[in-house]
Amino acid sequence: MKEYQVNLRTVDVTRYILPLREGGSLPALAEANDGFKYVLKFKGAGHGVKALIAELLGGEIARSLGLYVPEIVFAHLDEAFGRTEADEEIQDLLQFSQGLNLALHFLSGSLTYDPATKAIDPLLASKIVWLDAFITNVDRTFRNTNMLYWHQELWLIDHGAAFYFHHAFTNWEKSALTPFALIKDHVLLPQASELDAVDSAFKKILTPAVLEGIVQLIPEEWLVWEGYEWTPGQIRAVYLSFLNTRLAHSDLFINEAKNARHAIV
Structure with missing residues (x-):
């Protein structure tokens, strides 16, 4: 078996589409500058960066073992992102999550x-x-x-x-x-x-x-x-x-x- 090669991309989030479920973490469907849609996990939500670290480590360990995991990318949120969001809770979440977040490729039709x-x-x-x-x-x-x-x-x-x-x-x-x-x-x-x-x-x-x-x-x-x-x-x-x-x-x-x-x- 080949040695596992770790290589994660970084994308810029360009569009917040919608929250994916109710709850404190409020992951969202978002679009990035590479044209793909992602499930975006925010560092400003819930357990913050520790949840992102667990997502990153768990997902990449699973991938190294040959299990199927959606591509994980680092997702950058610009400081101006979300200012026009009408929902105050989501706007706060976006503002608290400026900088580097985590996202997984959206498996459309899954x-x-x-x-x-x-x-x-x-x-x-x-x-x-x-x-x-x-x-x-x-x-x-x-x-x-x-x-x-x-x-x-x-x-x-x-x-x-x-x-x-x-x-x-x-x-x-x-x-x-x-x-x-x-x-x-x-x-x-x-x-x-x-x-x-x-x-x-x-x-x-x-x-x-x-x-x-x-x-x-x-x-x-x-x-x-x-x-x-x-x-x-x-x-x-x-x-x-x-x-x-x-x-x-x-x-x-x-x-x-x-x-x-x-x-x-």
Whole structure:
């Protein structure tokens, strides 16, 4: 397998089209200067840049493992953008999000994955369960699958709820060694019968160089956190150490997932 090459583009947002769903984060459908439409995630919403960091790391780790993820780009919002927006809440969101944000290519015509209508191949299910256990993603459940069907393939979206340790950013070592009990709620867990094989394969793919390359993608400006004395370099190092530690002890979350699966099948 080729070494994973990390290369993200930067686009300028030219048009806000519409909010995509209700809620505090208010992601939006937007158009950029390359002519494409994107699902735009704002640093001025919800958990701010930490949600964008989780989206970036989770999405690019998934891509490195051969899973389908919409192209992720950095999306720049000019300081004048949104001044004519009539909705005050959206206008505030746009103003607080000036600078660098994150966006995913909009999969036009895609359909939300419904577990009641289509089963997933056990190997693919195991790959996705492994990924979410690894990055501690709490948001791929029956209530909200965060997967789309597009061009007959299953695509993963919305990793902003992963890496939840970083909202406190204390005792990351303990967080890295969590078995992740919430994997019991994963929508694909019943089909994930190939976890051991996936674990062996994925640990060979996620080399230290691959993980470091992905962590290095985090923009410097997203690593300046108010109320923290950590430098951007120190924060980046914690993310990388978290990933390397978690990978080295993958048996913890693999055994948790297998035990949870045995309880329901």
